[in-house]
Structure formats: structure tokens, C-alpha cells
Amino acid sequence: MKFLxxxxxxxxxxxxxxxxxYPESSHVRWLGLAGAKDHVVTRRAVDDGYVLVTHNTADFRELYGREEVHVGLVAFNTAPGLMSLDFQLRLFLLALSELGGEEAWNEVLEITVNAGRVVTIDRFDLPE
Known part of the structure; x- marks a missing residue:
């Protein structure tokens, strides 16, 4: 498994x-995709077998819903003001734990944190 x-x-x-x-993991900037449109990032992730990790849930959920096959999408939904670096790292560690080292073929792992810092984890197929 590798993450983008x-x-x-x-x-x-x-x-x-x-x-x-996960030594093949990367960041969009490292791949020359800084400022790229979401559909371009999606295409790269899907074609190259990356599990995409994003905070832009709505747009990527729609794009991934159009894909017949993908290795997974991890989406963080947080209340405003919570996405410090430390919080991002903690959410990503939680995602790694939830995935358990296994590719999530055609699955979305969505981690939501509300203003009261209550965490909800949802995992569902996409497309359905």
C-alpha cells in the first residue's frame, strides 16, 4: 500500500x-501536482495505485464515485480550526490503524471530528 x-x-x-x-508514499507537491485540479490528482492516485488522503472530502468523494476501481480514499472532516500539524498526524495515525495495512479496494475511510472533538469513523464502499 502507498499513500498520496x-x-x-x-x-x-x-x-x-x-x-x-509505506516507502512509496508521496505528497502531491513531490509529484509536481501543486495547484493541480482535483480531477488530475484523482487520476494520478487511481492510475498509480495510491490511497489518497485528503481534507477535501466532498469533491474527492464525488470524483471517486465515478471510478470503477480504486485502492481507497481516506478523508478527514474536521470542525474549523482543528487541523494543526499535530492533529493531522494524529488523524493519519488513526487512519493507518483502521486500515491495518490492507488496501481498501473501492472503500472510503472517513474520519470526522466535530467541534467538541468527538471522533466518528465511517467506512463504506464507493462506488456502491
Whole structure:
């Protein structure tokens, strides 16, 4: 498994993925995709077998819903003001734990944190 970290998240997540045994993980900036449209990032992730990790849930959920086959999407939904670097790293560690090292073919792992810091984890097929 390898992860592609979206531009809205820190490259430190890709570094953490590599440290945790996913050496092919990357960040969109490292692939020359800084500022790229979401559909371009989706195409790269799907074609190259990356699990995309993003904080832009709505747009990517729609794009991934059009794909017949993908290796997974990890989406963080948080209340405003919560996405510090430390919080991003903690959410990513939680995602790694939930995935358990197995590719999530045609699945979305969505981790939502509300303003009260209550965490909800949902895992569902996409497309259905």
C-alpha cells in the first residue's frame, strides 16, 4: 500500500507513512501536482495505485464515485480550526490503524471530528 497526501495536508504525513513502512508514499507537491485540479490528482492516485488522503472530502468523494476501481480514499472532516500539524498526524495515525495495512479496494475511510472533538469513523464502499 502507498499513500498520496493531498495538498491541503502537510507533507509530514507522507514522511510518517514512509517511516511506518509505506516507502512509496508521496505528497502531491513531490509529484509536481501543486495547484493541480482535483480531477488530475484523482487520476494520478487511481492510475498509480495510491490511497489518497485528503481534507477535501466532498469533491474527492464525488470524483471517486465515478471510478470503477480504486485502492481507497481516506478523508478527514474536521470542525474549523482543528487541523494543526499535530492533529493531522494524529488523524493519519488513526487512519493507518483502521486500515491495518490492507488496501481498501473501492472503500472510503472517513474520519470526522466535530467541534467538541468527538471522533466518528465511517467506512463504506464507493462506488456502491
Amino acid at each position: 497526501i493531498d495538498e491541503c495536508l502537510s507533507p509530514d504525513l507522507a514522511k510518517l507513512a514512509r517511516e511506518r513502512g
